[in-house]
Amino acid sequence: MPDPQPEQMVACRQCGLLQQEIALQPQGGAVCCCCGASLYRNTPDSMSRTLALTIAAIICFSLANIYPILGIELQGNYNATNLFGAVRSLWQQGMHPVSALVFATTILTPALEMAILLYLLIPLILMQRPPRVVGIMRLMETIKPWGMIEVFMLGILVSLVKLKSDVTIIPGVALWSFAALTLMLSAVAASFNPRDIWLHLDRIKNNRED
């Protein structure tokens, strides 16, 4: 049996074992035979699906950042805040590192992630190579662990319980938007498949050369 070409092999990212790629059924996945990590998935329509989910996530994200998340009322006094208001208030209290951390993990990273997906997916679906695609893909890998919308969502729920005995709570539009955004972002993460993008880039290159 001739040795397979390097391009038809895949190395497990977690344990390093080199294995030969096999063709998969649509929606199928291959796992490493040493450590069980996911090697690659065959998701033929992942790009258009991810694009659709990204657009939905952007709408939720805008609503979640425009409207207040919660309002509270205590003896006729009313106060409400949205996410950016919370970050700004923390900055004004002199907690600059914490404020920056919250801003980076709940606003900057998710916004950047969604912007990158739009930037990559629209040209790719139109069979164009987006400029600086490699740097952008690397940036995407780097920032991915730092988006923590789902943890923030749990934080809102814990705050609700802490407040409910002392004040009257008025839920805002952004509370529901955040819940929807959490679902949308997990759906985006589940459907985004970087391997499809690399394979698609190879296809675009080969088309040009023909």
Add this chain to the structure above:
Amino acid sequence: MQRRVHPTPEELGLASCHVCGLISKRLESDVGLLCPRCLSRLHRRKPYSIESCWALTIAALILYIPANLLPIMETGSLLSYRRDTIMSGIVHLWHTGAWGIAAIVFIASIVVPLFKLLALALLLVSVQRQSTWWPMQRMRLYRLVELVGRWSMLDIYVVTFLAALVQISSLATVRVGNGAIAFGAVVVLTMFAAMKFDPRLIWDPLRNENLP
């Protein structure tokens, strides 16, 4: 059960790209090894994995002390004033009857950071001793560390949110305490430490052991 741990790309004179995943022949150029598809620099293992991971873990361990001793939240109202550390906040929640939430905050703020520090130290020591002991279990431990790390941010978000919302003139105010800075640093440092750790190092001693 004997697991299949051979071959690795390096054993066949190949290299795998950590950015795009392409396997290519190892071709030296004047700027080191580059991936032919995406031009990323190719490394056999993450560079300085053990050293950086130890440094970040130890830094996080040191900051874990002020993170737990300094107050994370100051609550003031007309009648009372409270300064809460992470632990006293959990105890207060428990006493007010919010047991479920107290348990969630306890797991996210106390158990998870401590678990991460101990797990990283265990992984690092075992890798440095070239241990071939239970590789699959250590691999699962590493995956768990990566999975749960982010949830420690929970308390940071809770105090941020409360400090912005509960600002009703003199009736009730909440301020964030200095403990939050230390605690945020612990979360960030342990996340960086977990990223720096290269899980392939867990399997390398097994490969050296049964080399043909």
